[in-house]
Amino acid sequence: MTITATMTVNGEERSGVCEERTLLVTFLRETLRLTGTHVGCDTSQCGACVVLIDGDSVKSCTVLALQADGRDIQTIEGVADGDELHPIQQAFHENHGLQCGYCTPGMIMSALDLLKHNADPTEREIREHLEGNLCRCTGYHNIVKSIRAAAGKMAGAGA
Amino acid sequence: MYAFRYHRPDTLDAAARLFGECEDPRYLSGGHTLLPTMKLRLAAPTDLIDIAHIEALKGVRVEDGAVVVGAGARHADVARSPGCGAAIPALAELAGMIGDFQVRNRGTIGGSIANADPAADYPAALVGLGATVTTDRRAVPADGFFPDLFETALEEGELVTAVAFPKPRRAAYMKFPNPASRYAIVGVFVADTGAGMRVAVTGAGPCVFRVREMEEALTRDFSPDAVAGIAIPEDGLNSDIHAAADYRAHLVTVMAKRAVAKALG
Numbered sequence: 001m002t003i004t005a006t007m008t009v010n011g012e013e014r015s016g017v018c019e020e021r022t023l024l025v026t027f028l029r030e031t032l033r034l035t036g037t038h039v040g041c042d043t044s045q046c047g048a049c050v051v052l053i054d055g056d057s058v059k060s061c062t063v064l065a066l067q068a069d070g071r072d073i074q075t076i077e078g079v080a081d082g083d084e085l086h087p088i089q090q091a092f093h094e095n096h097g098l099q100c101g102y103c104t105p106g107m108i109m110s111a112l113d114l115l116k117h118n119a120d121p122t123e124r125e126i127r128e129h130l131e132g133n134l135c136r137c138t139g140y141h142n143i144v145k146s147i148r149a150a151a152g153k154m155a156g157a158g159a
Numbered sequence: 160m161y162a163f164r165y166h167r168p169d170t171l172d173a174a175a176r177l178f179g180e181c182e183d184p185r186y187l188s189g190g191h192t193l194l195p196t197m198k199l200r201l202a203a204p205t206d207l208i209d210i211a212h213i214e215a216l217k218g219v220r221v222e223d224g225a226v227v228v229g230a231g232a233r234h235a236d237v238a239r240s241p242g243c244g245a246a247i248p249a250l251a252e253l254a255g256m257i258g259d260f261q262v263r264n265r266g267t268i269g270g271s272i273a274n275a276d277p278a279a280d281y282p283a284a285l286v287g288l289g290a291t292v293t294t295d296r297r298a299v300p301a302d303g304f305f306p307d308l309f310e311t312a313l314e315e316g317e318l319v320t321a322v323a324f325p326k327p328r329r330a331a332y333m334k335f336p337n338p339a340s341r342y343a344i345v346g347v348f349v350a351d352t353g354a355g356m357r358v359a360v361t362g363a364g365p366c367v368f369r370v371r372e373m374e375e376a377l378t379r380d381f382s383p384d385a386v387a388g389i390a391i392p393e394d395g396l397n398s399d400i401h402a403a404a405d406y407r408a409h410l411v412t413v414m415a416k417r418a419v420a421k422a423l424g
Contacts, residue, residue, distance in 0.1 A: 001162070001164070003165070019162065020162065020163055020164060020165040020207075021160045021161070021162055021163060021197075042198070043195060043198075044191060044195060044261075044262065045339075045340075047259075047261065050261055056235070056264040057260065057261050057264060058261050058264050058265050059261045059262070059265075062190060062191055062194050062195060062265070063190065063194075063265065064165070064190070064194070064207075066165045066167075066209070067187075067190065067209060067211065069167075110260065110261070113260070113264075114260075129260055131259045131260070131341070132258070132259025132260055132261045132262065
């Protein structure tokens with residue numbers, strides 16, 4: 001049976017028709033055509049599908065679209081300010097924080113949530129925070145470096 | 160995942176009424192066990208009753224020397240609760256060790272204990288602290304809540320509403336996590352409570368269990384050495400690709416020692 005889900009996505013109210021069993025990640029990708037959020041493992045392990053619901057990072061492959069009905073969703077498409085990259089995105093660019101890029105949207109959404117709670121994380125804290133985000137290319141080194149750099153830049157900017 | 164109907168009640172009464180009316184319903188909280196189980200088609204309920212919007216299930220509060228955690232409180236809520244962190248730091252730390260950051264932003268205590276996974280962390284805290292589970296029908300002591308593998312004392316349709324943890328004199332939880340899932344291969348919660356010593360073990364057996372011999376030894380002498388020589392039998396312990404039963408038995412003693420050392424500060 002189909003049903004309409006309505007939520008705020010990247011600041012805009014969006015509605016779409018889906019099934020009760022439609023996952024949030026499927027709703028974002030296939031109904032709203034926001035394909036920046038990736039499906040990796042589909043078993044809530046890899047973190048490629050991380051989005052923010054009411055500011056909290058969650059794995060959107062393990063949330064029903066209807067559970068997000070009425071909520072505020074932020075995806076990777078809502079992170080940059082127009083053409084200007086967010087400091088975390090810029091830091092990934094500058095520090096070679098990605099290779100194939102598949103895990104990157106999830107990494108950046110997780111990093112956003114980390115820096116919200118801990119504006120000046122240590123390397124160890126970043127590594128522990130990223131335990132739910134898997135990268136098979138980089139060995140994490142430059143991802144951690146990128147997030148440290150972004151934290152420094154955001155603190156400097158008073159963000 | 161097979162098709163189902165979705166309901167979002169605002170009150171406990173409405174949720175219970177829906178549960179009674181549906182053919183094969185399940186309550187949905189954070190969904191971090193139920194949805195993966197449905198994806199695998201190991202569960203195929205006709206109706207999901209989403210209880211995440213019921214105010215009565217939310218929040219973590221400290222009252223009368225106990226930390227009362229609403230069934231809908233997420234692991235992140237417990238881990239970050241200043242009240243819980245001050246009253247029972249071991250409980251807040253345990254909540255902060257469950258799964259990963261994103262899982263803790265969805266998973267709830269009610270869902271975790273109703274599922275009763277043998278490797279879940281919360282059962283160790285419930286039994287280790289002598290907690291009381293409140294449901295929409297009654298109060299159940301934690302000691303009788305987890306009878307066996309994936310089994311609880313809950314009746315059909317009975318909903319956990321809160322868990323009350325009495326504040327101990329000192330307590331600590333130590334676990335040997337599976338490096339991928341963070342589930343406990345063995346986790347031991349040690350508490351010096353107002354009502355005696357408690358040592359509760361998760362991950363090692365089909366369900367959480369107490370180690371009376373360690374509790375008696377700690378009553379005489381609350382030190383890591385008191386439990387260092389106590390080996391538990393491997394009979395009946397879990398044996399799988401992650402760890403054999405004899406290894407888990409060994410880890411119980413190691414984690415108990417570490418937990419006592421941590422409780423001593």
